[in-house]
Amino acid sequence: MRHLDNHVKAVIFDWGGTLVDYGCMAPVEVFIEIFNRKGIEITLKEAREPMGLEKMDHIRTILNMNRINNMWVEKYNRQPDEQDIHELYGTFEPILLEKLPQYSEPVPGAINSVNHLKKLGIKIGTTTGYNRKMMEVVAPIADKKGLKVDSIVTSDEVPKGRPHPWMCYQNAINLQVYPMSQLVKVGDTVNDIIEGINAGMWTVGIIKGGSELGLSEDQIKNVESVQLNESIKSVERKFYEAGADFVIEDINELTDVIDRINDMIETENLQLNKK
Structure with a gap:
């Protein structure tokens, strides 16, 4: 037994x-902002869809969405790569750190x-x-x-x-x-x-x-x-x-x-x- x-x-x-x-609310606002800075407008729903993932993976998942991927290719004439992901994350982290005290x-x-x-x-x-x-x-x-x-x-x-x-x-x-x-x-x-x-x-x-x-x-x-x-x-x-x-x-x-x-x-x- x-x-x-x-x-x-x-x-x-x-x-x-x-x-x-x-x-x-905190990370969603920042995801929308960092993509806007790159000339890519993402929706609230798109920003939320990968929620729960590690934030680099979150960015990677957004970039793999068909609509967003197509917009990126149209704007930059190439597929997004790991350097783009790291660049987006490099923008994301300091903005989020600044906002987090308001969202704790x-x-x-x-x-x-x-x-x-x-x-x-x-x-x-x-x-x-x-x-x-x-x-x-x-x-x-x-x-x-x-x-x-x-x-x-x-x-x-x-x-x-x-x-x-x-x-x-x-x-x-x-x-x-x-x-x-x-x-x-x-x-x-x-x-x-x-x-x-x-x-x-x-x-x-x-x-x-x-x-x-x-x-x-x-x-x-x-x-x-x-x-x-x-x-x-x-x-x-x-x-x-x-x-x-x-x-x-x-x-x-x-x-x-x-x-x-x-x-x-x-x-x-x-x-x-x-x-």
């Missing part, structure tokens, strides 16, 4: 759009949810598409507001960022928790969900405050309810199609989901112990 602690041992959160920066406010419910999980003995890890330099701006501001996590792993500290599982694995090492089947990945993008699946974790997608919905708090308050509900349903379908175990409207629902996961882990492990 095998003995396992029948509960969630750690929750690994994303940062922007999940714990801070409601609507994940914890989302409503994040502090209470994290503190509640900690009281249950659950450790709190985080992954992000930001690099360490960016998180050195975001994390201290969030910490002073009361959002305190146990581990931060950034995309530049592992071989590859999302959707690869390495940041999740490094969090498990930092927190000294296992098996991965008793860890939960929480995020606001499809890449968060795939990251968690690739790491062998439970996955939870968050809609409100996240990049997939892409609405600020004011926009959510002012949009027509029918339109908002349709948008929420669309994001929910997208998460489930990506393989999410659970999808919640906002972070305040997370503790109930953790209770459900605990019940499922306990049932599964009891069945294992009977074999």
